[in-house]
Amino acid sequence: MxxxxxxxxxxxxxxxxxxxxxxxxxxxxxxxxxxxxxxxxxxxxxxxxxxxxxxxxxxxxxxxxxxxxxxxxxxxxxxxxxxxxxxxxxxxxxxxxxxxxxxxxxxxxxxxxxxxxxxxxxxxxxxxxxxxxxxxxxxxxxxxTNSHNSTTQAIGEIIATDKVSLEKQLKQMQGLLDKRDREFEQFTYLASHDLKSPLRAISNLAEWLEEDLMDLLPVESQHQLKMLRRRVQRMEMMIEGLLEYSRVGKIQHPVELVDVSALISEIVDRLEPPPQFLVEVAAPMPIFTTKKAPLAQVFTHLIDNAIKHHPRYDGRVYISVQDRGKFYEFAVKDDGLGIDLRDGDRIFTMFNTVSSRDTLETAGMGLAIVKKILETEGCKISLESELDRGSVFQFTWLK
CATH class of the missing domain: 3.30.450.20 (PAS domain)
Structure with missing residues (x-):
């Protein structure tokens, strides 16, 4: 009513x-x-x-x-x-x-x-x-409202239709990645055990021949014997570098308080540069909580590269840092030969080196290891260089 x-x-x-x-x-x-x-x-x-x-x-x-x-x-x-x-x-x-x-x-x-x-x-x-x-x-x-509803419904139907297919593809891709990872682990195991043993035997044999026959061999044969030993040493370094590369991201490193200035001093003492070679560290360097081992690996390879590839015994390496808020930006600068920036990407790949291996025995793994460590930690590395003026490697490290 x-x-x-x-x-x-x-x-x-x-x-x-x-x-x-x-x-x-x-x-x-x-x-x-x-x-x-x-x-x-x-x-x-x-x-x-x-x-x-x-x-x-x-x-x-x-x-x-x-x-x-x-x-x-x-x-x-x-x-x-x-x-x-x-x-x-x-x-x-x-x-x-x-x-x-x-x-x-x-x-x-x-x-x-x-x-x-x-x-x-x-x-x-x-x-x-x-x-x-x-x-x-x-x-x-x-x-x-039909216009919005039709679009949303269509998207929903596509998602529902493709969901099973996408999940299947993801499982297949994960299975393939797992298989490749196992194969790589098997290869590194082979490299560390089955390849290093015969190489060590060849190195020992070459050393014995050199000691016993050096006075009897002609100069050319002596030179070839020394070259054989150097090649064996290079192969051993390449295997060690490959093993180090394969372990990146596989080990759970503890987080601890790190004094970066003290860490760099320890690294320089261990590398033993020539007495006239100068490694300077800008003050103050940060003291913060982080993974010490991978950070030490990065500094070790960058400083070692700067020393090994420097054309003079009285070279200079300068290490500095900038606070960028959520991360630190470190720079390792040298006054060496410099790097052709056309080779900028290549030098970060495995078994590549700036110097000729005929003049310097090196594995060519250092920068590849550095890049992999930084990418694993969510960081980046860049290169600035000028021929005959030196190079600057800059990398970020999260706080």
Whole structure:
């Protein structure tokens, strides 16, 4: 009867429930429906009601059917939980503005369906004045928008269709990577045991021949015998470098307090550069908690390279650092021959060296190891160089 009277008087036909009825609203404890609530439940759209302050007080069954969420003590939390996290802040800001100004509310946002996919809706709400006390209440609706919905649904179907295929491909790729990793481990084991033993025997034999026959051999044969020993030593260094390269990222290094200045001093003492060679360290160097072993490897190879490839015995290496916030940027600068930047990428690959192996026996693994360590630790290395003016290797290290 109330509904007919409101229609005949040209008033809004919706009879809103009282505040007490709002508070008792939940799927498990139905409202004491007025004719207005019966009408709201009969509508095909999602319908919701808020009080004058903007707090959600009622959600019709269509809303619960779509979202799959359960009623709780706080319809407010349940209401906003269904909105996509990326849309939630803007939607709430627009809603608060409309409530404050008591003006028509309209926005678009995505609602989460019970299957986990999001769909676009047009959300609208209108303030309504209740005769008793002139109280403001809001009636809102969610209406599916086809354009957004079609796109979202299409993406959802593609994801659902390809999910099994993608998972299968990922498993196959992981299996292949695991196989390659096992093969590489087998190779390094072979290198460390089956190759080093005969090389050591060849080295010993060459040494004995040199000791016993040096005075009897012609000069050319003596030179060839010494060359044989050098080649064996190079091969041993290459195997050691390969083993070191293979171990990068496989060992769990402890995190400890590291004094970088003291660490560099230890490295220089161990490398034993010529007495006239100068290795300078800018002060102050950082003292911080990090993985000491891989950082020491990086400094060792960079300083060793600068010393070994320097054309003079009185060369200079200068090590500095810059604090870049989340990381340190170290620089190892020398005044040596420099590097042709056209070879900049090649020198970071295995078995490559700047100097000719005829003049310097080297494995060509140092910079490859450095790059792999830094990439494993999420860091980077770069090269600045000028021929006959020296080189600067800069690398980052996370704090």
């Amino acid at each position: 109330q509904l007919q009277n409101r229609l005949s008087q040209g008033l809004n036909p919706i009879i809103l429930p009282t505040n007490q009825e709002y508070q008792t609203s939940s799927p498990s404890q139905p409202l004491k429906y007025s004719e207005g609530i019966s009408l709201l439940e009969a509508l095909p759209n999602i319908v919701w009601v808020a009080d004058g302050s903007g707090a959600i007080a009622y959600l019709n069954q269509q809303w619960f059917n779509f979202t799959g969420l359960k009623g709780s003590d706080s319809l407010e939390d349940t209401f906003w939980q269904a909105i996509h996290p990326e849309d939630r802040l803007l939607t709430r800001q627009k809603w608060n503005k409309a409530v404050k100004k008591q003006e028509f509310y309209q926005t678009q946002c995505r609602l989460r369906r019970l299957d986990g996919f999001y769909y676009w809706f047009l959300c609208q709400a209108k303030p309504i004045i209740i005769e008793e006390g002139r109280e403001i209440q809001w009636v809102g609706t969610y209406t599916r």
